[in-house]
Amino acid sequence: MKRFLSGDEALAEGVRLARPNIISxxxxxxxxxxxxxxxxxxEQGRLNAEYVHVESEHSALSCALGAAATGARxxxxxxxxxxxxxxxxxxxxxxxxxxxxxxxANRALALPWNIYGDQRDSLALLDHGWIQLxxxxxxxxxxxxxxxxxxxxxxxxxxxxxxxxxxxxxxxxYETVDIPETEQADSFLPPYRTKxxxxxxxxxxxxxxxxxxxNRYYKHAAHWDMVxxxxxxxxxxxxxxxxxxxxxPGALEEYRCADADRIIVTLGSVAGxxxxxxxxxxxxxxKVGMVRLRYMRPFPTExxxxxxxxxxxxxxDGSCGADGSCGDGSGAVGGADGDAKGRVPVARSIAxxxxxxxxxxEGTVFxxxxxxxxxxxxxxxxxxxxxxxxICNFVGGLGxxxxxxxxxxxxFSLLKQRAFIVEDPNAAHVExxxxxxxxxxxxxxxxxxxxxxxxxxxxxxxxxxxxEEGGVR
Amino acid sequence: MSQTExxxxxxxxxxxxxxxxxxxxxxxxxKPLTAKTLPDDEFFFGHKGCAGCGGALVVRQTLKVLGxxxxxxxxxxxxxxxxxxxxxxxxxxNAMITPFAATASVLSGIEAGLRTQGIKPEDCTVVGxxxxxxxxxxxxxxxxxxxxRNDDILYICYDNEAYMNTGIQKSSLTPFGAKTTxxxxxxxxxxxxxxxxxxxxxxxxxxxxxxxxxSIGYLNDFIKKVQKAxxxxxxRYIHVIAPCPTGWGTREDETIDLAKEVVDCGLWYLAExxxxxxxxxxxxxFTVNRRxxxxxxxxxxxxxxxxxxxxxxxxxxxxxxxxxxAWAWLDDLAAGAK
Numbered sequence: 001m002k003r004f005l006s007g008d009e010a011l012a013e014g015v016r017l018a019r020p021n022i023i024s025x026x027x028x029x030x031x032x033x034x035x036x037x038x039x040x041x042x043e044q045g046r047l048n049a050e051y052v053h054v055e056s057e058h059s060a061l062s063c064a065l066g067a068a069a070t071g072a073r074x075x076x077x078x079x080x081x082x083x084x085x086x087x088x089x090x091x092x093x094x095x096x097x098x099x100x101x102x103x104x105a106n107r108a109l110a111l112p113w114n115i116y117g118d119q120r121d122s123l124a125l126l127d128h129g130w131i132q133l134x135x136x137x138x139x140x141x142x143x144x145x146x147x148x149x150x151x152x153x154x155x156x157x158x159x160x161x162x163x164x165x166x167x168x169x170x171x172x173x174y175e176t177v178d179i180p181e182t183e184q185a186d187s188f189l190p191p192y193r194t195k196x197x198x199x200x201x202x203x204x205x206x207x208x209x210x211x212x213x214x215n216r217y218y219k220h221a222a223h224w225d226m227v228x229x230x231x232x233x234x235x236x237x238x239x240x241x242x243x244x245x246x247x248x249p250g251a252l253e254e255y256r257c258a259d260a261d262r263i264i265v266t267l268g269s270v271a272g273x274x275x276x277x278x279x280x281x282x283x284x285x286x287k288v289g290m291v292r293l294r295y296m297r298p299f300p301t302e303x304x305x306x307x308x309x310x311x312x313x314x315x316x317d318g319s320c321g322a323d324g325s326c327g328d329g330s331g332a333v334g335g336a337d338g339d340a341k342g343r344v345p346v347a348r349s350i351a352x353x354x355x356x357x358x359x360x361x362e363g364t365v366f367x368x369x370x371x372x373x374x375x376x377x378x379x380x381x382x383x384x385x386x387x388x389x390x391i392c393n394f395v396g397g398l399g400x401x402x403x404x405x406x407x408x409x410x411x412f413s414l415l416k417q418r419a420f421i422v423e424d425p426n427a428a429h430v431e432x433x434x435x436x437x438x439x440x441x442x443x444x445x446x447x448x449x450x451x452x453x454x455x456x457x458x459x460x461x462x463x464x465x466x467x468e469e470g471g472v473r
Numbered sequence: 474m475s476q477t478e479x480x481x482x483x484x485x486x487x488x489x490x491x492x493x494x495x496x497x498x499x500x501x502x503x504k505p506l507t508a509k510t511l512p513d514d515e516f517f518f519g520h521k522g523c524a525g526c527g528g529a530l531v532v533r534q535t536l537k538v539l540g541x542x543x544x545x546x547x548x549x550x551x552x553x554x555x556x557x558x559x560x561x562x563x564x565x566x567n568a569m570i571t572p573f574a575a576t577a578s579v580l581s582g583i584e585a586g587l588r589t590q591g592i593k594p595e596d597c598t599v600v601g602x603x604x605x606x607x608x609x610x611x612x613x614x615x616x617x618x619x620x621x622r623n624d625d626i627l628y629i630c631y632d633n634e635a636y637m638n639t640g641i642q643k644s645s646l647t648p649f650g651a652k653t654t655x656x657x658x659x660x661x662x663x664x665x666x667x668x669x670x671x672x673x674x675x676x677x678x679x680x681x682x683x684x685x686x687x688s689i690g691y692l693n694d695f696i697k698k699v700q701k702a703x704x705x706x707x708x709r710y711i712h713v714i715a716p717c718p719t720g721w722g723t724r725e726d727e728t729i730d731l732a733k734e735v736v737d738c739g740l741w742y743l744a745e746x747x748x749x750x751x752x753x754x755x756x757x758x759f760t761v762n763r764r765x766x767x768x769x770x771x772x773x774x775x776x777x778x779x780x781x782x783x784x785x786x787x788x789x790x791x792x793x794x795x796x797x798x799a800w801a802w803l804d805d806l807a808a809g810a811k
Contacts, residue, residue, distance in 0.1 A: 049589070050589050054581075058574055062579050062582065064582060065572075065579055067585055069582075070582075070590065072585075089575065092571075198567035198569075200594060203566050205563075207569040207571075208557035208558070208559045208562055209554070210559040214560075
């Protein structure tokens with residue numbers, strides 16, 4: 001059934017279909033509509049859950065924690081300061097391996113007090129052991145709830161999931177959303193079954209303390225189980241597509257990246273805008289693309305490297321590689337036919353566009369992306385790998401600030417300019433050749449390194465810093 | 474009981490038609506237990522509590538009354554620190570640790586989780602054990618929320634009058650004049666300057682179905698109150714004095730004696746509150762269970778504890794004045810209830 005719904009309303013429909021036993025939540029803008037709709041559904045009998053009117057976010061998640069320990073399916077929702085207020089409990093939920101699903105409406109953090117969207121709230125809590133998903137539209141918000149429970153409750157994963165919706169841009173914006181039938185949802189998401197719960201026949205102590213001699217084993221397991229959740233995400237999405245006919249691209253989405261010389265990496269609703277700019281520039285013959293990170297935890301390091309460096313691009317047909325014969329310097333190179341995904345080796349500049357800043361450092365998404373790339377270029381990559389010319393960080397949308405079409409255009413044109421800001425003359429003409437490509441640690445990368453070391457060339461604040469060539473302040 | 478049934482039960486009880494005071498599924502009222510008839514079963518043992526720990530006695534005796542189907546939740550504090558050391562786990566019941574501020578909200582979640590899945594045994598009490606700081610300071614908000622919702626939980630505050638687990642720091646239940654590591658006694662200040670927050674009055678002001686004060690020195694009274702609380706639906710609160718030899722500066726074998734003496738000298742009291750739904754009286758009903766005709770010596774009680782060593786004659790007189798004022802209030806309450 002198609003309906004015209006806000007992101008909050010779509011998400012609430014997803015929760016209804018997931019049939020939680022317990023909903024414990026505390027209102028905060030712009031999450032409020034979620035809890036209003038859920039309260040109505042409970043009152044109307046459309047949702048057979050108990051809505052616990054807790055007196056704070058800390059209690060909201062704590063109540064979900066207690067309920068999860070009885071084997072109940074639980075849901076909570078929050079935003080911004082509320083998320084930080086319950087932050088302590090996030091580590092209890094993750095450490096106890098309770099598959100709680102939470103919606104977070106991404107919103108700015110005080111001070112200055114601000115109710116509008118940015119992603120500083122959830123990104124500040126990446127290290128708390130929760131799976132973090134960022135959706136781009138309202139249909140994905142609804143679908144994400146069902147998939148989040150399937151993922152969280154998979155016994156290989158047993159980890160709580162936070163579904164992030166951009167405040168107002170998604171939570172309060174209306175789109176046509178297809179609401180699945182209850183029977184479909186039930187066939188996709190069976191009732192929660194777990195051994196990680198109280199047992200009256202064989203009582204258990206759960207959530208205890210563990211000293212240094214044991215603690216590392218818990219943390220080690222939590223880390224690797226989260227890493228190993230990546231293929232489970234794909235499994236869940238495959239099953240979802242079979243039941244509902246909608247496909248999702250896993251932990252990240254590559255959009256027109258195969259032969260792109262410039263790529264914007266971003267997350268959340270702004271991906272829609274970037275996609276539009278990519279299409280328009282492509283129509284003008286520019287080779288641009290986008291990577292949309294859907295999951296920040298587990299972080300899809302390998303897939304990101306593959307997407308950004310086109311790892312192994314063009315080697316499939318053997319036309320490009322060890323003999324150094326591929327590439328004519330035009331950018332549309334010997335491997336232009338590309339690999340199975342149409343990838344061709346080019347020299348690339350990459351921008352990370354995010355609604356976050358880790359003060360005194362850089363955007364947190366940028367840190368994560370940079371780390372993945374650094375790890376990649378320090379190992380021997382296959383022939384035909386794209387050379388990395390440059391990577392820089394664009395911070396925008398803070399406190400609900402608009403990220404404009406023109407700004408995204410400017411990011412792409414700045415990437416083009418920055419690609420020629422090189423200090424090593426040998427790298428000035430980055431031939432897209434096997435040498436250049438192979439040399440992820442070669443000349444082109446030496447250039448990249450120079451840029452990375454210059455903070456004024458690294459982090460750009462949209463709406464403040466000039467996006468003209470070389471221009472920051 | 475579903476949420477709707479729960480609401481209906483509360484409403485009908487307020488109309489005086491359905492008493493909320495008894496568990497409808499219990500075939501017979503439980504036999505009154507005493508210290509002599511308590512089961513030999515142990516549900517809290519092998520823990521690392523200090524010798525003479527009053528808090529450990531609270532947990533041990535409570536679980537003997539509530540039995541194997543009780544589910545426990547404990548926040549940061551002495552009892553979780555001594556009872557939950559993997560692999561030495563000390564609860565024979567289902568039990569879990571909670572965030573410090575979240576005893577009551579985790580209890581609410583446990584109760585609702587069991588009930589909505591239809592897997593809550595009739596004799597299952599969802600019980601929390603939190604210290605004085607975990608109750609009157611950091612956990613007060615969550616407790617207030619649970620009472621407001623009238624969630625079907627039993628909250629027990631074992632009051633040893635300071636943050637003992639972290640090494641004796643002042644809480645809002647530390648009495649006037651007590652030396653702690655954050656209220657050091659010196660020439661200028663003789664220990665804690667604040668009075669003990671009146672938790673009993675605070676929870677009663679919520680019109681909680683049942684609240685009581687107790688002392689591990691009066692074990693039969695405490696057992697009786699736990700047993701009574703177990704038969705009542707809705708939120709129940711028991712505040713029990715539990716001396717701490719380590720923090721009070723007393724010998725391990727004085728714990729029970731001190732817990733008696735603090736009642737006998739009038740600095741603590743044994744009382745009950747039944748909410749309006751339970752007793753049918755607007756505003757509820759207060760009962761003082763023990764009214765000493767003559768108080769024993771406050772000074773003797775204070776002087777035997779290291780934490781009060783520095784008090785001078787004026788300080789002791791101040792403590793006595795406050796005791797008398799507290800009893801004027803208690804006597805009024807008890808009289809008003811009759």
